[in-house]
Amino acid sequence: DRATLKKVINFLNSGSGVLDVAGGSGHVSLAFSLLGIKSTVIDPRETVGKLPGRDRKIFKKAIRGKKNAMDKGEMQHESFLPPPIEYASLRAWFAKRPEGIDASFREGKSSGQLLHDDEAVPICTICSQENNDLLQNCSAIVSLHPDEATGDIVDFAVEHRIPFLIVPCC
Numbered sequence: 001d002r003a004t005l006k007k008v009i010n011f012l013n014s015g016s017g018v019l020d021v022a023g024g025s026g027h028v029s030l031a032f033s034l035l036g037i038k039s040t041v042i043d044p045r046e047t048v049g050k051l052p053g054r055d056r057k058i059f060k061k062a063i064r065g066k067k068n069a070m071d072k073g074e075m076q077h078e079s080f081l082p083p084p085i086e087y088a089s090l091r092a093w094f095a096k097r098p099e100g101i102d103a104s105f106r107e108g109k110s111s112g113q114l115l116h117d118d119e120a121v122p123i124c125t126i127c128s129q130e131n132n133d134l135l136q137n138c139s140a141i142v143s144l145h146p147d148e149a150t151g152d153i154v155d156f157a158v159e160h161r162i163p164f165l166i167v168p169c170c
Helices: 002-012 027-034 053-071 129-136 147-159
Strands: 017-021 039-043 088-091 138-144 164-167
Touching: 002 138, 017 027, 027 039, 027 053, 129 138, 138 147, 147 164
Parallel strands: 017 039, 017 138, 039 088, 138 164
Antiparallel strands: none
16 A cells, blocks of 8 residues: 555655675666665675666666656646655675675686785675764665675674565575
């Protein structure tokens, strides 16, 4: 029912919104965005939050379409939903950098290059100033196939009493 959906959306929009951990190019955050739910994709890959062209077009068309309909006063049945919004992205490891990771895949280095500490992808932790607010004030954590981050997500969410949903890998 509409009242329940509105309450859920309001809850998910509280604080810094939903964290989409190990969210890759941002398809889960795209779904949240289309419902007007703020979210942040956290992933160590260079392509974090960068939807493929086809999906970017769908997203932009949805934003334009809803804005045009609202401007023309044509939004009766969906007016309780907030308009689509942009989602944020953060290139970082969640909680810690896993041991033995493939830097060429995860951090964009070719196999022949060594990764120096100053080139490493940052770690998103509650201790880092720039991420403290994001983590402490998130409404929920969602993660599909988070690989090495699974345990860290569960530990963080339980410790901070944050609702979470994880669909682990096989």
